[in-house]
Amino acid sequence: MLKVSPVGDKDRLLTLLSDECGVIRAFAKGARSLKNKNFAVCTQFVYGSFEIYKSRDYYSVSESSPLQLFEALSGDLSKLSLAQYFCELASLLAPSETYAHDFLRVMRVALYYLSAGEKDARQLKAALEMRLLSMAGYMPDLRMCRECGAYTAPEMRFFHSEGIILCGDCAAAGGVGGATGVNGTSGTGGASVAGGTGGASGRYGQSGGYSSLGEDALSALRYSVYAEQKVLFSFSSSGVALGQFCDAAERYLISKIERVPKTLEFYRNLPEG
Numbered sequence: 699m700l701k702v703s704p705v706g707d708k709d710r711l712l713t714l715l716s717d718e719c720g721v722i723r724a725f726a727k728g729a730r731s732l733k734n735k736n737f738a739v740c741t742q743f744v745y746g747s748f749e750i751y752k753s754r755d756y757y758s759v760s761e762s763s764p765l766q767l768f769e770a771l772s773g774d775l776s777k778l779s780l781a782q783y784f785c786e787l788a789s790l791l792a793p794s795e796t797y798a799h800d801f802l803r804v805m806r807v808a809l810y811y812l813s814a815g816e817k818d819a820r821q822l823k824a825a826l827e828m829r830l831l832s833m834a835g836y837m838p839d840l841r842m843c844r845e846c847g848a849y850t851a852p853e854m855r856f857f858h859s860e861g862i863i864l865c866g867d868c869a870a871a872g873g874v875g876g877a878t879g880v881n882g883t884s885g886t887g888g889a890s891v892a893g894g895t896g897g898a899s900g901r902y903g904q905s906g907g908y909s910s911l912g913e914d915a916l917s918a919l920r921y922s923v924y925a926e927q928k929v930l931f932s933f934s935s936s937g938v939a940l941g942q943f944c945d946a947a948e949r950y951l952i953s954k955i956e957r958v959p960k961t962l963e964f965y966r967n968l969p970e971g
């Protein structure tokens with residue numbers, strides 16, 4: 699369940715991420731009443747089974763049963779707001795009216811880890827951002843430096859609008875254009891190195907910024923894009939590398955969807971801790 703909105707005094711409009719139909723909006727008639735059979739399941743984040751039928755041009759829920767509730771999310775404002783952001787991302791990036799099993803699975807695992815508190819929340823967020831974008835058709839090419847083919851380098855620059863990487867040497871040799879004024883905005887951990895070297899003749903970074911990545915941050919970014927889905931969240935990143943990875947993922951996301959989602963803004967503005 700990505701979102702629940704009230705409709706009038708009695709009904710609810712549900713935004714669901716479904717296995718077979720992707721993102722779907724369906725009415726739950728009477729579901730604002732305590733006595734309604736669908737009352738209990740009409741809550742955000744729940745994973746469950748829903749019987750949905752189509753009449754004229756809208757969908758309605760007839761039967762539903764909750765299977766997994768992620769209850770720990772509601773007691774923690776930071777987790778709750780991050781979970782809301784995850785749901786907004788899914789509603790923006792998952793397809794509609796088509797099979798979306800992979801999206802559903804990755805969301806369910808992400809919410810599980812967030813709820814259980816077993817993984818670093820920032821790492822979960824960055825990995826989910828990169829994976830959902832990749833699944834939605836925005837997979838970057840992180841295999842090697844686009845110019846010289848280097849697989850690793852002390853510094854790699856990840857160009858958001860092109861979705862490619864350049865090693866520090868090739869970037870310094872003139873691959874980089876006027877990426878001025880695009881600074882790290884998220885405050886994800888102090889290690890964001892913001893783009894902008896001036897110079898107007900480069901081929902990359904003309905229309906967007908880049909993130910500077912050390913070797914560990916690049917590994918984390920690669921992992922989040924290329925790892926098998928079942929082990930997507932099974933890596934660990936920390937310190938400077940985690941800060942760079944988180945910053946790069948968030949900025950890449952914003953460059954692709956061309957805005958800052960409301961729920962992300964809310965999450966960013968929460969007091970630390």
Ligand SMILES: [Zn+2]
Nearest residue numbers: 843846865868
């Ligand atoms: Zn290079």
